[in-house]
Amino acid sequence: MAYKAHKLLEGYEKANSDNLPEVNIIALAHFIAKDSNFISPEISNIKAMRNGRESYGESAIGYVQLKREGHITTVISCVAPEHKVTSNGYKVEIVVDSSKGEITSCKCYSCIAALGGCKHQLALLGWMHRRFEDKTPTEKACYWKKSKLSNVGKTIKFILVKDLGSKSKEKRKNMCKKKNKLSSEIIQKRKPKRKIYKVKSKINVRKDPDGVSFLQEVIAHMDCKLKKGNVKVIPELAKIFLPVDKFDSIDIHSLMKDELCDEVAKSTSNQTDNPLWRRLRYLRITASNLYAVAHCNTVNGSLVDILHGAKLRETSAMARGTRLESQVLQIVSKKQKMIFERCGLLTCPEHPIFGASPDGINENFTVEIKCPTNYKSYFNFIDSSGKIKPQCKAQVQLQMHLSGRKKSLFCVASPEFENNRKVKILPVDYDENYIRAVMVKAEQFWKNTIGKFVLE
Template sequence: MESGFSKANSTNLPKIDAVMLGTFFATNSDFCSSEFRNVKTSMSSRASYGDDAISYVQLKRDAHLCTVKCKMCPEHKVHAKLYGCTLIIDEEDDVIVSVVCEDCVASRALIEKVKEETIEQSKSNLWFELRYSRITASKAYEVSRCKTADGTLVSLILGGKIPETKHMKRGRVLEDQVRRTVEDMLKKITKCGLVLSSHYPMIAGSPDGLCDGNIIEIKCPISAKTYKTIYTMASLQRDVMLRCSCKCT
């Protein structure tokens, strides 16, 4: 127990209602507005969530401010260590002042663990779970230009799926073959799982591979026109190198 804090229980915890929660979500810059559908909120509020999800809770009152600190179990099993959360409530004005998650998903050790555990990417259930509600590299361009508050893009980020086309299936099937061919021509490409940003953990990416500090992106053009478009776009970027071209059938 920290100095000045006392053990929390059902009789001394501050009261939080739906209005306070909604106001905090609506005014907090760290909160993703698309999550107003409250998918994650409903999951963590369900009765079956269990008391064992919270290790211990302590609180301290200073005038009209109440500070609550707790240790939480991880949402996913890639991280065995509990992480800390701190909540500050203004009990006089009935306002949630702040909520801080201190050492969960953005920790460097966990980022490396996630990258290892999701190395199979789309063959890994955890890969899908951790991409939920995150802006991935494949969606970054669309997100930067999106002006629709609750459209198809938001649905996709929140777990929606689009039917797999024959071209998407072709690219998925050819990816390993292309990787092996490139390795024969150049150097070994290290497979990589989901990489989370340590500063902005809501942003992530799944490179097709890593080689000598470079990010590998494998493209399988479906026609000569598509190949020309990809080649032209890449050539215009100073930090993009077209290392080789190979034919796979």
């Protein structure tokens, strides 16, 4: 039976923003890398990048339908030709294994170049990845509709170049604003600097989600002396945070009292539900990103944005982890025959720019919990030999360092935890030499990036 794009196949349903399977950048890159059809013709992959571009894919993809069979989802779309736009579209089929987070196959039917990896396959792959990257819409988006290119010469007599792609007028305006803002910042940077300390306007404007800046919360909140005006904030912060050799005898660490740090840990025990927890993490190096900060060489990348308070898009895996965290902690408590309490943000006067939030704590142990969604992501936390991964090691070591504990329990729940209630528990001993070496690297990166944003 001939394929008709506008008719649903038996067992299939119309695709929308709710039921489309996730295709992240790792799954996309892994599939293209292992498929010789896409990498053999050209080592540089320039054609692959061009064929998967947004301007073609957003205009060519139409009538997307899918069928779910357990963890396997088959997606079929009609992809319009790029040149003979009035010709029949090509049927492209992608199979995704949600349990492994992998693309298992991608086929294009009736295209003479299909056997060698054609542009229509790449167009649909790129389109599915962009749907994963899109922000969650307030309304459900339906993908069962005719593509823009296939309407040219029929309902649409022509299509303008500026209308190719999905960028709306509003998005284009925002892009222009960003470019103008960038130009203004470049001009400002070329102006001669004053020889006085001051807070940069970028920090003054760029606030955390609750509208409280670094100087107001991270420093002033930790010591009432700053609020009373007994300390000249900017010069003394410069003496701590800027990468210089010698200063006068002023120790701002002493202004962060242990009593206030304990109070913060208690008052932020509900973590993400607490606005104070989010504010006090602002511009701090936290245990979860310590390893990345210590090994980062990009001074203006996304990691710096995260330290500034940029929010990561909550994925289904993150939501699952938040939902199961308390259940896993109960299992761990029962297995270890210990009682653990929820823990807020841990800070330390000796290290004012660091913070950590373990998932549980008692007199002797900290607890860190991971809830992978599939067995592939399971090995993001524990390697094949059963050892904790480096980024997780740095995380639990900082938790122990700031809490004063000498032992930690690193707990990884089974991807099928809802059914089998299994949790792998790895005991970790405190390693002072290791964590201090990692913290030195991370602090240097902080000084070269965040420190320069805070102070001139």
